């Protein structure tokens with residue numbers, strides 16, 4: 515039996531709600547075969563990030579070589595990359611193996627405020643990774659940081675940011691509106707011509723640990739299976755909305771989303 519393959523290149527979240535763990539759970543739920551390259555270990559739980567331990571370039575390159583030289587992949591999702599050197603290595607290897615369907619989630623800061631990307635790495639992200647990305651998925655602070663401007667607060671400002679980010683080279687731009695302070699949860703997809711708005715109700719919960727990772731991993735899984743970009747983003751939006759709607763009260767802080775909710779709801783409908 516054959517199956518679509520999806521690879522995450524990201525940091526490990528020991529708490530299981532974000533990073534590599536969120537990605538692999540999402541890949542599994544969306545019927546893809548998940549593989550991983552771990553760029554950094556984080557000692558993390560629902561209360562925050564308690565330690566960051568980047569892996570050596572040698573370890574990261576060896577993992578990429580092992581997976582790509584033998585198994586290959588139908589899509590890649592990048593998450594926490596931490597340093598300029600790691601970004602350069604990842605970009606070089608993705609080019610070397612001509613990897614298609616590259617989803618770049620430009621992770622910068624964890625919800626509790628811990629830095630998951632060094633400040634000086636933003637240039638490498640912009641110059642080396644964004645130009646080879648199929649789609650980038652910044653949240654509002656990340657979009658603002660890449661563009662070197664104030665954080666956007668309105669849909670109109672988000673639309674302008676999507677157009678400006680597209681000029682940096684990715685084929686598609688998704689800007690996530692989870693950080694908008696009021697109103698529905700609106701994300702934008704820009705394909706270089708048209709802007710599509712994806713809107714769902716805002717779920718009233720504090721348990722949103724790992725939303726960004728899960729959303730980007732879902733886009734990668736759908737692209738891996740051959741879905742077009744718009745359908746992939748729409749499915750990812752439905753997946754994350756279901757996961758947030760039944761998010762889990764685990765730990766003393768911000769609990770993780772429920773990766774099993776989307777498939778469970780679909781099974782119930784059948």
Ligand SMILES: Nc1ncnc2c1ncn2[C@@H]1O[C@H](COP(=O)(O)OP(=O)(O)OP(=O)(O)O)[C@@H](O)[C@H]1O
Pocket residue numbers: 532624625652653654690691692693699700701714715716717718719722723724725726727729751754755758
């Ligand atoms: N309370 C909410 N209700 C419904 N959807 C939400 C809510 N919060 C976020 N989302 C959606 O979740 C997805 C992730 O968006 P968000 O802006 O939270 O990402 P992020 O900040 O990168 O997450 P992370 O903190 O994991 O890095 C988007 O599709 C967004 O619209």
Ligand SMILES: Cc1ncc(CO)c(N)n1
Pocket residue numbers: 524525526527532533534556558593594621623624625630723724725726727
């Ligand atoms: C490892 C890791 N990657 C990404 C995020 C962003 O949510 C996080 N908290 N931890």
